[in-house]
Amino acid sequence: xxxxxxxxxxxxxxxxxxxxxxxxxxxxxxxxxxxxxxxxxxxxxxxxxxxxxxxxxxxxxxxxxxxxxxxxxxxxxxxxxxxxxxxxxxxxxxxxxxxxxxxxxxxxxxxxxxxxxxxxxxxxxxxxxxxxxxxxxxxxxxxxxxxxxxxxxxxxxxxxxxxxxxxxxxxxxxxxxxxxxxxxxxxxxxxxxxxxxxxxxxxxxxxxxxxxxxxxxxxxxxxxxxxxxxxxxxxxxxxxxxxxxxxxxxxxxxxxxxxxxxxxxxxxxxxxxxxxxxxxxxxxxxxxxxxxxxxxxxxxxxxxxxxxxxxxxxxxxxxxxxxxxxxxxxxxxxxxxxxxxxxxxxxxxxxxxxxxxxxxxxxxxxx
Numbered sequence: 001x002x003x004x005x006x007x008x009x010x011x012x013x014x015x016x017x018x019x020x021x022x023x024x025x026x027x028x029x030x031x032x033x034x035x036x037x038x039x040x041x042x043x044x045x046x047x048x049x050x051x052x053x054x055x056x057x058x059x060x061x062x063x064x065x066x067x068x069x070x071x072x073x074x075x076x077x078x079x080x081x082x083x084x085x086x087x088x089x090x091x092x093x094x095x096x097x098x099x100x101x102x103x104x105x106x107x108x109x110x111x112x113x114x115x116x117x118x119x120x121x122x123x124x125x126x127x128x129x130x131x132x133x134x135x136x137x138x139x140x141x142x143x144x145x146x147x148x149x150x151x152x153x154x155x156x157x158x159x160x161x162x163x164x165x166x167x168x169x170x171x172x173x174x175x176x177x178x179x180x181x182x183x184x185x186x187x188x189x190x191x192x193x194x195x196x197x198x199x200x201x202x203x204x205x206x207x208x209x210x211x212x213x214x215x216x217x218x219x220x221x222x223x224x225x226x227x228x229x230x231x232x233x234x235x236x237x238x239x240x241x242x243x244x245x246x247x248x249x250x251x252x253x254x255x256x257x258x259x260x261x262x263x264x265x266x267x268x269x270x271x272x273x274x275x276x277x278x279x280x281x282x283x284x285x286x287x288x289x290x291x292x293x294x295x296x297x298x299x300x301x302x303x304x305x306x307x308x309x310x311x312x313x314x315x316x317x318x319x320x321x322x323x324x325x326x327x328x329x330x331x332x333x334x335x336x337x338x339x340x341x342x343x344x345x346x347x348x349x350x351x352x353x354x355x356x357x358x359x360x361x362x363x364x365x366x367x
Contacts, residue, residue: 018045020362023325029315032059037131044130050085051078054361061308061354068131071080075122079110096139098211101178108177121151128212136290141210168192178209194220197235201225226262240274244346255289256297260322276346281341293320307354319358334362
């Protein structure tokens with residue numbers, strides 16, 4: 001998830017999702033999202049209402065891959081409006097079962113007396129296959145930030161130590177609400193091990209319930225110093241290939257592409273899977289040797305490894321930036337911020353995969 005979200009509580013222009021998306025068209029090249037796909041996404045987004053803060057378009061980078069997923073964030077500052085919008089979207093989405101858990105969570109989150117309201121600063125809704133969605137809107141998966149001060153810290157500020165017990169209790173409460181039942185004991189214990197082992201040098205930032213997928217998967221997103229990442233995975237019992245992980249780190253993780261930290265994804269079904277993702281996130285761009293928002297060095301390596309086509313590399317390099325945009329048919333003006341994150345993933349019994357996350361948000365601006 002993008003660190004740009006830290007400024008959202010006061011600065012974001014609350015325009016409908018389909019309007020914000022339409023205003024990015026001049027920077028969104030057809031090599032990533034062609035004209036017919038763009039029309040389909042815009043049509044889908046007309047049914048996605050809510051006080052969203054920022055967005056991601058998730059694109060696959062290999063030859064012939066056209067799938068697009070869409071993510072939209074909500075902050076605790078607008079949670080009551082988010083709950084009202086979720087109710088509307090659930091009714092529009094028909095029988096998609098994931099809406100039930102999301103609606104329950106947002107209702108609890110909107111109550112100032114609850115733990116969720118005080119300890120969860122933001123969430124993301126993720127909609128799969130928006131390029132060819134047939135239901136309006138399909139049920140979302142759910143990503144929850146578990147760092148209380150995530151939105152109040154500046155991008156380079158080190159996170160304070162979190163209480164592992166507090167985070168475990170927060171996860172138990174959240175998943176009980178989202179899933180309608182407690183997590184299985186083995187899965188709950190596995191998550192607890194990951195939370196505890198990340199300290200003191202690393203941290204878990206987001207926890208996800210991929211409610212729109214069958215079976216439902218649980219994912220963790222966090223960061224830890226690169227030098228101890230393999231040791232962390234051994235400590236938590238990750239069952240994947242350390243040889244493949246070492247090759248991935250050697251090829252893509254250097255002073256040109258990351259700082260001293262690695263941002264990572266892990267996944268669980270009934271227990272931890274052999275999946276691992278390495279995420280090239282916004283905080284890493286603060287390193288003196290790695291300030292290129294276009295991620296030129298990383299994209300060149302992906303092309304060289306056959307994980308990204310040259311045309312998609314060129315299109316991605318045109319995405320990051322900022323520009324003034326005007327709401328159609330109005331005098332309202334905002335500054336559209338656009339940024340690029342990348343993930344390279346190891347999957348069991350599948351080739352290595354690269355994805356780009358095209359982030360954007362409109363923010364009020366006089367200039």
